[in-house]
Amino acid sequence: MKQNKKIRFDEDEGPKGGEGVNTKNKEWDLDGSHANKRSSEMGVGGSDPKQPRRNGRKIVNFDSDDEDEDEGEDEDQQHNRRTDYLKIKMKARTLLEDRKKLPVYKVKDRLVPKIISSRVSIVIGETGSGKSTQIPQFLMKRCKGAIAVTEPRRVGAINLATRVAEEYGCIIGREVGYSVRFSNATSRKTRLKYMTDGMLLREMMLDPTLSKYSMVVVDEAHERTILTDMMLGLLKQLVTDKRKHDSEFRIVVMSATLDADKFSHFFDNAPIYFIEGRMFPVERLYLQQSVDDITDAMVKAIIGVNQxxxxxxxxxxxxxQDDIDKVTSLLKRLAPELPKEAPLIIPLPLYAALPPAQQMKVFERVKPSQRKVILSTNISETSVTVPGIRFVIDSGLRKVKVWRHELGLSTLLTVPISKASASQRTGRAGREAPGKCFRLYKESDYIKLIENTEPEILRSEIVSPVLMLKRLNVENILGWNWLENPGREALSSALQQLYSLNALSDTGKITDMGRKMVVLPVAPHLAAVLIQAREYDVLDPVIDIVSCLSVDTLVLTPANDRRDEINAKRRDACTLGSHYGDLLMLKELFDIYNGLSGAAERKSWCKDVGVSYKGFKNVLRIRKQIQGYMQHIPDDLANSEDQNQTLDASLILKSFLKGFVTNTAIGMPDRSYRTVTTGDTVSVHPSSLLFGKKLDAIMYIEHVYTAKGYARNVSSIELDWLQEVAPHYLGLRVNVES
DNA sequence: GAGCACTGC
Known part of the structure; x- marks a missing residue:
């Protein structure tokens, strides 16, 4: 067995920082009198934070895939292409000077041979080290085949590929390209491909040995998304596998934090390489007393820091969102009344549900007499980088969706963050100059925080990951080489669900049905619905509904004063929906949207019934993709060509029942419902068209627990259908070991 | 009579 050697590449110069480096912990209080002295010096490399980043290194933070863009053809295209080529090459040459300043560039000649020489390497690169852009380029020169670099997010993959193509000196999609859902910029020439980890997993479902690639670089592994965890497990399997074992196949795991030992241990003590980052020191300050009202404490802290x-x-x-909206409106009210010596506070909310135009406001400049105060969720921890930040105020809290396997429902909880997360938030103040981080909790509370955020796979439903493993013929799911084993309960629940969806046989092997399901870009339950819908000859309307369900903020919650008006409008527009429920409502809404001619007309209609215009644009994209995939899935029955023209509500709902038999409940005399599986009480969510109606039985797409157990996306069903659609499902158990 | 953090195919 190899030695676990950790090699540190130090830089001689440059600012240092990060948690525990050059920093001292201090206390502060909410009333403004900081325990520390005020420092007046501008930090090292104190560039104007309002200036855009150097040499066009503009950080595009939001995905703006606009379909309306159209590029016209130019007449003397050839001439243009030649000058473009020269421009690209010149740009690359100027960028090289910047690249040479990156910490990772300086250790290139020592690092690259080491990575090449071992099958798996772990690279720890701190923020600003340049690891994600540089290391893949270095490796490109040293290895023959194609390199895949996986990222957890679409924007990340696209931005990195765009940047690296510039540095390399090619048009995006030639030697350097990217591949994410709905957007592919690769060609036969592409040797370096940035992609989302979901994309690589998809490729693995079609080509389990990844024969196209001679190297896979897993970036941001420390984020521990389900997909990253799955990929690391599969890559380990691949590297132990004979075919790849003898070849030149290489794996690089890149991570930002120091939890590299786990990855190293997982890959049989793979060597760890450490590259220093380019962070400025950030001073951390704690409260002496804990607070009980977090929004009140936040407002006080902001005013104190501002002054x-x-x-x-x-x-x-x-x-x-709740806390953010509260603090934002409070600050808006207070700001004009605050002392005039201090900058004027410009409060700006930032969370994922915010319309993109409002999100973009955090990037707008303000006057020198003003100060931006960005009130953000976790979105700023990883997905959005706002320039110009010198101070961070951290509530120490986040919201997390937790799946309860035993209850088959999810809850949304507010919980303390981890130390790693606290450090990440703190680092946001030290990207451009030395900064300060004010923590709205005591140092003794900080010490009690868990080291790392619990990996997502431990608190999620894992039906889809288990189906992937079955697709790759993993026999023993419980004993598979999980980076984090989700546990017997979660696994057996997943296996049982897959069995009841007919994705697994009673010996636990994947069925033809399962193979069809695994390639569809929807949850296994919805995949089962699609396949059933084709047998029932209602595929088209079901694709429309499934596409609608795949967009999370399609049907909006109306403001209180427009609630009744909007609900009435929806009811008027959806005759079938009013009778059969929300799934049919989605179909009817979709048809109306699709029937409208222009963008303006569509927008105003969306506003009228309280649905998202942008959401429906996404529905159309997903619908097109699903239609394409369904054409490639063999149709055993080979149905007659003529499709049902009328909307057969009961056949549509029976298709859905195929995937959601376990999400059914029987009506009780008191208008409540008892679930068929556990007998627990469940209520129809007030957003449903069926809210307040008395029905024999319901089927729902989602079961959430907030104030109480709610069923969302509810349909009215007949009890006979249960027997007809899934006569065998009740009371069956699958052995986890099988 | 509700309110949802974030991400992916």
Whole structure:
């Protein structure tokens, strides 16, 4: 067995920082009198934070895939192409000077041979080290085949590929390209491909040995998304596998934090390489007393920092939209009344549910007499980087969706963050100059925080991951080489669900049905619905509905004063929906949207019935993709060509019942419902068209627990259908070991 | 009579 050697590449110069480096812990209080002295010096490399990043290194933070863009053809295209080529090459040459300044560039000649020489390497690169852009390029020159670099997010993959193509000196999609859902910029020439980890997993479902690639670089592994965890497990399997074992296949795991030992241990003590980052020191300050009202504490802290600290914007972390809206409106009210010596506070909310135009406001400049205060959820921890931040105020809280296997429902909880997350939030203040992080909790509370955020796979439903493993013929799911084993309960629940969806046989092997399901870009339950719908000859309307269900913010919650009006409008527009429920409503809404001619007309209609215009645009994209995939899935029955033209509500709902038999409940005399599986009480969510109706039985797509157990996306069903659609499902258990 | 953090195919 190899030695677990950790090699550190140090830089001689440059600012240092990060948690525990050059920093001292201090206490502060909410009333403004900081325990520390005020510092007046501008930090190392104190560039104007309002200036855009150097040499066009503009950080595009939001995905703006606009379909309306159209590029016209030019007449003297050839001439243009030649000048473009020269421009690209010149750009690359100027960028090279910047690249040479990156910490990773300086250790290139020592690092690259080491990576090449071992089958698996772990690279720890701190923020600003340049690992994600540089290491893949270095490796490109040293290895023959194609390299896949996986990212957890679409925007990340696209931005990195765009940047690297510039540095390399090619048009995006030639030697350097990317592949994400709905957007592919690769060609036969592509040797370096940035992609989402979901994309690589998809490729693995079609080509389990990844024969196209001679190297896979897993970036941001420390984020521990379900898909990254799955990929690491599969890559380990691949590298132990004979075919790849003898070849030149290489794996690089890149991570930002120091939890590299886990990855190293997982890959049989793979060597770890450490590359220093380019972070400025950030001072951390704690409260002496804990607070009980987090929004009140946040407002006080913001006002205190605004009055006591030098120029620079403030980034505040709060758990959710609710708190953010509260603090924002309070600050808007208070700001004009505050002392005029201090900058004027410009509060800006930032969370995923916010319309993109409002999100973009955090990037707009403000006057020198003003100070941006960004009130954000966890979105600023990883997905959005706002420039100009010098101060962070951290509530120490976040919201997390937790799946309860035993109950088959999810809950949304507000919980304390981990130390790793606290450090990540703190680092947001030290990207451009030294900064400060004010923590709205005591140091003794910090010490009690868990080291790392619990990996997502431990708190999620894992039906889809288990189906992937079955597709790759993993026999013993419980004993598979999980980076984190989700546990017997979660696994057996997943196996049981797959069995009842006919994705697994009673010996636990994947069925033809399962093979069809695994390639569809929807949850296994919805995949089962699609396949059933084709047998019932109602595929088209079901694809429309499934596409609608795949967009999470399609049907909006109306403001209180428009509630009744909007509900009435929806009811009027959806005759079938009013009778059969929300799935048919989605179909009817979709048809109306699709029937409208122009964008303006569609937009105003969306506003009228309280649905998202952008959401419906996404529905159309997903619908097109599903239609394409369904054409490639063999149809055993080979149905007659003529499709049902009328909307057969009962056949549509029976198709859905195929995937959601376990999500059914029987009506009780008191208008409540008892679930068929556990007998627990479940209520129809007030957003449903069927809210308040008395029905024999219901089927729902989602079961959430907030104030109480709610069924969402509810349909009215007949009890006979249960027997007809799934006569065998009740009371069956699958052995986990099988 | 509700309110949802974030991401992916």
């Amino acid at each position: 006591g600290e030098r120029a620079g914007d403030i980034l505040c972390f709060l758990p959710g």
